[in-house]
Amino acid sequence: MSPRQTRLIRVSLLKKGFVEVNNHHHFFWLEINGKRTTVHTYFSNGEQECGDWHQGQMAKQLKLCRKEFDDLINCPLKRETYIGLLKERQAIRL
Numbered sequence: 001m002s003p004r005q006t007r008l009i010r011v012s013l014l015k016k017g018f019v020e021v022n023n024h025h026h027f028f029w030l031e032i033n034g035k036r037t038t039v040h041t042y043f044s045n046g047e048q049e050c051g052d053w054h055q056g057q058m059a060k061q062l063k064l065c066r067k068e069f070d071d072l073i074n075c076p077l078k079r080e081t082y083i084g085l086l087k088e089r090q091a092i093r094l
Contacts, residue, residue, distance in 0.1 A: 003049040
């Protein structure tokens with residue numbers, strides 16, 4: 001896989017219901033019905049691209065396999081479907 005721009009990852013996560021919190025890193029927390037879940041990921045401030053290894057780590061943090069992560073970022077994996085996967089995997093409770 002090739003590096004992916006952090007800007008694209010950021011925009012995709014925000015569209016899927018993640019909320020961004022900036023410290024010395026860009027943290028993204030999934031919110032459902034206004035409540036923050038434990039599902040989150042991050043990348044460093046100033047980072048322009050995420051390489052393959054980092055994207056794999058982000059996928060794990062988001063409770064996805066790498067293909068599912070790619071689909072989440074590229075948009076075939078919709079928010080509702082993603083939340084369904086998280087429920088199935090018992091990563092969240094609603």
